[in-house]
Amino acid sequence: xxxxxHYRICPLCEATCGLRIEADGRRVVxxxxxxxxxxxxxxxxxxxxxxxxxxxxxxxxxxxxxREGRAFREASWGEAFAHIDDRLTRIRDQxxxxxxxxxxxxxxxxxxxxxxxxxxxxKALGTRNVYSASTVDQFPKQLASALMFGTGLxxxxxxxxxxxxxxxxxxxxxxSNGSMMxxxxxxxxxxxxxxxxxxxxxxxxxxTKTAEAADEHHFIRPGTDAYxxxxxxxxxxxxxxxxxxxxxxxxxxxxxxxxxxxxFSPERVAQRCGIPADTIRRLAREIANALSATVYxxxxxxxxxxxxxxxxxxxxxxxxxxxxxxxxxxxxxxAAIGPGNTKGTPGVGRGAKxxxxxxxxxxxxxxxxxxxxxxxxEEIETAGDDQIRALITVAGNxxxxxxxxxxxxxxxxxxxxxxxxxxxxxxTTRHANVILPGPSxxxxxxxxxxxxxxxxxxxxxxxxxxxxxxxxxxxxWETILRLVGIVSGMGPNADTKFLDDMVIMSLIQRETGEExxxxxxxxxxxxxxxxxSRRGPDRLLDFMLRTGPYGEGFGANADGLTxxxxxxxxxxxxxxxxxxxxxxxxxxxxxxxxxxxxxIVSDVARLAAKLDExxxxxxxxxxxxxxxxxxxxxxxxxxxSGKPRCTLQIHPDDAKQLQIAAxxxxxxxxxxxxxSIPVEITDTIMRGTVSAPxxxxxxxxxxxxxxxxxHAGVNSNLLADEMCLDVPSGTAVxxxxxxxxxxx
Ligand SMILES: Nc1nc2c(c(=O)[nH]1)N[C@H]1C(S)=C(S)[C@@H](COP(=O)(O)OP(=O)(O)OC[C@H]3O[C@@H](n4cnc5c(=O)[nH]c(N)nc54)[C@H](O)[C@@H]3O)O[C@H]1N2
Ligand SMILES: Nc1nc2c(c(=O)[nH]1)N[C@H]1C(S)=C(S)[C@@H](COP(=O)(O)OP(=O)(O)OC[C@H]3O[C@@H](n4cnc5c(=O)[nH]c(N)nc54)[C@H](O)[C@@H]3O)O[C@H]1N2
Ligand code: SF4
Ligand SMILES: [Mo]
Numbered sequence: 001x002x003x004x005x006h007y008r009i010c011p012l013c014e015a016t017c018g019l020r021i022e023a024d025g026r027r028v029v030x031x032x033x034x035x036x037x038x039x040x041x042x043x044x045x046x047x048x049x050x051x052x053x054x055x056x057x058x059x060x061x062x063x064x065x066x067r068e069g070r071a072f073r074e075a076s077w078g079e080a081f082a083h084i085d086d087r088l089t090r091i092r093d094q095x096x097x098x099x100x101x102x103x104x105x106x107x108x109x110x111x112x113x114x115x116x117x118x119x120x121x122x123k124a125l126g127t128r129n130v131y132s133a134s135t136v137d138q139f140p141k142q143l144a145s146a147l148m149f150g151t152g153l154x155x156x157x158x159x160x161x162x163x164x165x166x167x168x169x170x171x172x173x174x175x176s177n178g179s180m181m182x183x184x185x186x187x188x189x190x191x192x193x194x195x196x197x198x199x200x201x202x203x204x205x206x207x208t209k210t211a212e213a214a215d216e217h218h219f220i221r222p223g224t225d226a227y228x229x230x231x232x233x234x235x236x237x238x239x240x241x242x243x244x245x246x247x248x249x250x251x252x253x254x255x256x257x258x259x260x261x262x263x264f265s266p267e268r269v270a271q272r273c274g275i276p277a278d279t280i281r282r283l284a285r286e287i288a289n290a291l292s293a294t295v296y297x298x299x300x301x302x303x304x305x306x307x308x309x310x311x312x313x314x315x316x317x318x319x320x321x322x323x324x325x326x327x328x329x330x331x332x333x334x335a336a337i338g339p340g341n342t343k344g345t346p347g348v349g350r351g352a353k354x355x356x357x358x359x360x361x362x363x364x365x366x367x368x369x370x371x372x373x374x375x376x377x378e379e380i381e382t383a384g385d386d387q388i389r390a391l392i393t394v395a396g397n398x399x400x401x402x403x404x405x406x407x408x409x410x411x412x413x414x415x416x417x418x419x420x421x422x423x424x425x426x427x428t429t430r431h432a433n434v435i436l437p438g439p440s441x442x443x444x445x446x447x448x449x450x451x452x453x454x455x456x457x458x459x460x461x462x463x464x465x466x467x468x469x470x471x472x473x474x475x476x477w478e479t480i481l482r483l484v485g486i487v488s489g490m491g492p493n494a495d496t497k498f499l500d501d502m503v504i505m506s507l508i509q510r511e512t513g514e515e516x517x518x519x520x521x522x523x524x525x526x527x528x529x530x531x532x533s534r535r536g537p538d539r540l541l542d543f544m545l546r547t548g549p550y551g552e553g554f555g556a557n558a559d560g561l562t563x564x565x566x567x568x569x570x571x572x573x574x575x576x577x578x579x580x581x582x583x584x585x586x587x588x589x590x591x592x593x594x595x596x597x598x599x600i601v602s603d604v605a606r607l608a609a610k611l612d613e614x615x616x617x618x619x620x621x622x623x624x625x626x627x628x629x630x631x632x633x634x635x636x637x638x639x640x641s642g643k644p645r646c647t648l649q650i651h652p653d654d655a656k657q658l659q660i661a662a663x664x665x666x667x668x669x670x671x672x673x674x675x676s677i678p679v680e681i682t683d684t685i686m687r688g689t690v691s692a693p694x695x696x697x698x699x700x701x702x703x704x705x706x707x708x709x710x711h712a713g714v715n716s717n718l719l720a721d722e723m724c725l726d727v728p729s730g731t732a733v734x735x736x737x738x739x740x741x742x743x744x
Contacts (some may be wrong), residue, residue, distance in 0.1 A: 440467070662679075
């Protein structure tokens with residue numbers, strides 16, 4: 001029988017590759033890159049190809065589970081929601097809204113049902129205990145962007161397709177396929193950059209695959225990027241290389257930055273970073289003199305002690321060298337689904353508000369409505385008003401992905417009640433009382449709401465479901481709305497159609513009330529009627545596309561986009577390269593680029609105080625592997641075959657000194673934990689630094705992923721210290737953890 005081809009966007013990582021999926025009835029026989037995709041050019045990685053195994057995985061949950069003792073039994077949806085209603089309502093009535101916490105995991109942003117509906121659940125909960133993977137990930141970048149440009153998604157993106165110089169710090173896009181920079185086929189784009197005479201420089205404590213494909217690589221001591229970047233800024237001022245050009249009129253704080261940078265000359269920071277002063281000066285000159293240049297800093301620079309400063313300075317450099325908002329530099333995308341920086345009055349806005357409340361136990365600052373996930377365990381453990389008694393996890397595995405996983409696992413055991421929306425029984429969800437699974441990615445619509453706002457090229461791409469879900473399954477937006485019903489006091493069987501209408505109506509009303517919107521002043525009921533019979537995420541997408549910057553505007557612009565138009569392009573609708581957007585893109589209160597925001601400026605003292613700190617002993621950093629996706633795809637045979645990947649990389653000289661031989665194991669200890677892990681001796685890592693990937697440690701009792709258990713590895717986050725944060729963003733320090741190492 002001939003197979004049928006389906007075209008879909010891969011929902012696994014930020015690259016958003018177009019896939020061609022061959023299916024024989026309900027069975028997927030092959031997943032390949034879609035050569036006709038306007039954005040990804042046929043590129044695919046092994047994880048995309050493994051989607052077929054994910055779809056077929058017998059361990060993937062298809063119906064709810066309720067825990068009885070240590071074991072789970074399958075349950076009907078009705079029973080699961082009745083159980084949740086009974087327990088959750090009681091906890092909320094007795095202890096108030098803050099007693100229920102929610103943790104939001106990474107796949108939410110890759111799943112349109114969750115992206116679009118989780119905010120309604122967070123709002124209905126009305127809790128201050130909101131946690132997410134963002135505080136073990138990108139919040140430093142988003143905080144810096146929000147303070148400088150006015151919204152957390154106003155992130156300048158490397159214009160990799162046109163740039164002539166790229167400095168990459170703390171990222172390995174040849175393996176990770178890029179993050180906070182949606183650039184499918186990154187290897188091809190990097191190759192073309194070099195073919196047109198451009199230069200690529202990588203700064204990383206490891207000589208990564210990206211470093212090997214670059215023109216130049218420099219080892220850097222973990223956690224010291226802020227010093228290096230400040231020294232580059234210092235050099236720009238000292239050597240008269242400042243030329244913000246047209247940006248000057250739109251920027252405030254240049255003098256303050258000059259003043260701050262004085263303390264960080266290349267000569268002063270060289271020792272601390274492990275990079276010679278003349279190299280730092282040369283990098284500064286190269287950036288300033290390149291035809292166009294971009295500085296791209298990612299997770300290795302975020303999850304470190306000075307993450308916010310290290311993610312602010314690249315944009316400072318962009319502004320000072322005239323590379324912000326110019327072709328080939330770092331530019332602002334304009335997504336088809338309207339980001340905050342296309343809403344309201346062009347050029348001015350409300351700016352960023354952070355620190356509106358503090359965590360109860362440690363007093364850590366609120367950021368973007370959340371508290372640092374590193375605080376979660378103590379908020380569960382510590383008695384008192386507003387102690388967390390119940391937790392909802394949505395698409396997350398914080399026991400493996402957040403610091404001091406052992407403490408968090410103990411805390412989860414002590415909860416009165418826990419619900420997990422997840423497709424596996426894993427190291428976290430095994431603690432849940434109820435697990436509510438979502439359908440397979442092949443059974444859901446897809447649109448990259450978040451990543452089209454971070455993409456190196458503007459595009460709109462929609463995938464309709466390939467298969468219908470089975471009767472025993474529930475679409476995740478309906479699951480979320482049932483939970484909204486429960487926490488809103490409507491009981492376990494709330495009418496999801498009614499709640500869905502409320503969700504869309506609140507969006508419509510916000511838009512009709514917004515000056516500058518294409519439907520400003522229109523009647524909300526009329527707009528609702530015009531949306532027709534679609535429901536769920538599809539209706540929200542249609543509405544957001546129509547009111548977005550390319551939208552049809554409900555009659556305002558007949559040629560504009562609707563969901564129907566986008567869906568008619570299964571290989572994607574290209575909307576062209578990024579265009580200059582300053583000043584229109586700005587949403588700061590002053591209408592200026594805030595080059596020296598107070599929140600960041602006040603953190604520079606903390607950085608300066610540690611400049612001369614003694615650095616001896618080992619530090620641990622992370623890494624990603626091509627065949628791995630954080631913690632959750634280790635149950636797929638294609639991805640775990642071959643040699644073990646959960647190893648501790650160590651330099652040959654260090655191994656020799658510790659008398660650890662190839663094939664041996666090391667015992668690694670930190671302030672909070674200890675693990676034994678097989679070593680991999682390699683000169684691709686700098687001396688004094690060791691690296692272990694996160695997301696492993698699949699041998700916990702009760703976790704039901706048979707293949708992952710056979711390739712368990714160890715949880716590197718047993719070593720990460722929950723007390724060490726990048727202070728402004730509340731982001732955990734996962735790179736540069738002090739450790740002691742001995743032969744096991
Ligand atoms: N294959 C695969 N791809 C993925 C994922 C995955 O798990 N596997 N996860 C996805 C997710 S959620 C994300 S957020 C992205 C992340 O994407 P990337 O940011 O590209 O992440 P990594 O590949 O971990 O690269 C981080 C690099 O930082 C380096 N590093 C560590 N400490 C420091 C430091 O102090 N300074 C500097 N300069 N470098 C440092 C590490 O050696 C490493 O090479 O990847 C996504 N893509
Ligand atoms: N040491 C160290 N720790 C790190 C990092 C690091 O570099 N070093 N990186 C951090 C980063 S960048 C990230 S993003 C986090 C990730 O941290 P988390 O988001 O907490 O963990 P994931 O491993 O992504 O787990 C995702 C969960 O979602 C489930 N899932 C997948 N698809 C769906 C779906 O469609 N619906 C539902 N309901 N569930 C689904 C999976 O089964 C899995 O349990 O880890 C962080 N932790
Ligand atoms: S690079 Fe990312 S989006 Fe592309 S196929 Fe691999 S996992 Fe999917
Ligand atoms: Mo991430």
